[in-house]
Amino acid sequence: AQSVTQLDSHVSVSEGTPVLLRCNYSSSYSPSLFWYVQHPNKGLQLLLKYTSAATLVKGINGFEAEFKKSETSFHLTKPSAHMSDAAEYFCVVSKAGGGNKLTFGTGTQLKVEL
Amino acid sequence: KAGVTQTPRYLIKTRGQQVTLSCSPISGHRSVSWYQQTPGQGLQFLFEYFSETQRNKGNFPGRFSGRQFSNSRSEMNVSTLELGDSALYLCASSRGSSGGAPDTQYFGPGTRLTVL
Numbered sequence: 001a002q003s004v005t006q007l008d009s010h011v012s013v014s015e016g017t018p019v020l021l022r023c024n025y026s027s028s029y030s031p032s033l034f035w036y037v038q039h040p041n042k043g044l045q046l047l048l049k050y051t052s053a054a055t056l057v058k059g060i061n062g063f064e065a066e067f068k069k070s071e072t073s074f075h076l077t078k079p080s081a082h083m084s085d086a087a088e089y090f091c092v093v094s095k096a097g098g099g100n101k102l103t104f105g106t107g108t109q110l111k112v113e114l
Numbered sequence: 115k116a117g118v119t120q121t122p123r124y125l126i127k128t129r130g131q132q133v134t135l136s137c138s139p140i141s142g143h144r145s146v147s148w149y150q151q152t153p154g155q156g157l158q159f160l161f162e163y164f165s166e167t168q169r170n171k172g173n174f175p176g177r178f179s180g181r182q183f184s185n186s187r188s189e190m191n192v193s194t195l196e197l198g199d200s201a202l203y204l205c206a207s208s209r210g211s212s213g214g215a216p217d218t219q220y221f222g223p224g225t226r227l228t229v230l
Contacts, residue, residue: 036221043118043204043221090157100147100208100219101170104157 002027004074004091006105014113019063019078021108023091026072033074034092034102035065044090050074061085086112116140118207118222126228132193135225139186139207145169146188147219148180151202160203163188164210192227200229 007022025031035047048059055067065076074091091105119138127133139146147170148160159172163182180190186207192199206219 043223044206045221046218049218100145100162100206100210100217101159101172102147102149102219103159104149106156 002029002031002093002095002103004033004093004103004105006089006091006108008108009106010109010111012111012113013081015083016080019076019081019085019110021076021089021091021110023074023076023105024072025074025091025093027093027095029095032094033065033067034094035059035063035074035076036090036092036104037087038090038107039087047076047089081110081112083112083114086110118205118220120203120205120222120225122225123223124226124228126230127195128230129195129197131195132191133195133227135190135192135203135205135227137188137190137205137207137222139188139205140220143207143209143220144186145208145210145217145219146182146186147206147208148188148190149204149206150174151204151224152198152200157204160190195229197229200227202226 003026005024033050036044038044047063048057050057050067058064063078088107090107092102121136145164147162151157162170166182177193182188202224204224206221208217208219
């Protein structure tokens with residue numbers, strides 16, 4: 001079975017400073033990994049995905065994540081936070097060949113302060 | 115291109131009733147998945163339909179069922195509603211691949227179900 005652990009339930013940063021949201025995964029198979037963002041009262045939006053190609057994945061809005069097999073991590077980063085980045089972020093894993101059954105982490109609430 | 119649409123957006127029911135939620139995928143998408151989001155359990159996978167067949171199923175009781183039509187639209191039904199079924203129900207669509215490889219899923223805004 002596959003699972004993801006988001007290490008921080010809440011992260012607070014100042015606008016213009018770097019963002020780091022941490023995620024560790026567990027999978028018996030070669031996983032596909034995703035980061036989704038959910039703004040209040042909105043659906044989920046895909047930020048980026050890893051599917052065994054390049055280990056450094058670039059996404060939308062300046063976000064990127066690096067797949068590190070040795071550390072079983074897939075942390076999400078952004079060099080400079082913007083107020084509009086305030087939202088809940090989900091790390092997600094899917095088993096290769098398992099169709100579209102996604103397993104979500106518990107989420108990290110990102111707060112961006114002036 | 116229109117996104118994933120879900121109807122209704124809000125619904126209030128009482129215990130014991132049943133409810134049907136509808137999801138229209140992005141044009142050309144053949145896979146539709148359903149998820150339940152609650153504050154206590156987070157986001158949980160319910161089931162996935164691909165070409166009118168259930169391809170994956172989560173760990174939910176049989177009260178939760180779904181179906182997909184030939185135009186890829188999907189409905190989800192919950193019978194004998196319980197208070198704990200109050201949640202945001204999200205639908206996601208994707209192109210779908212016959213080999214079962216996960217592809218990018220696009221989520222709708224959700225249906226907020228409240229059970230009284």
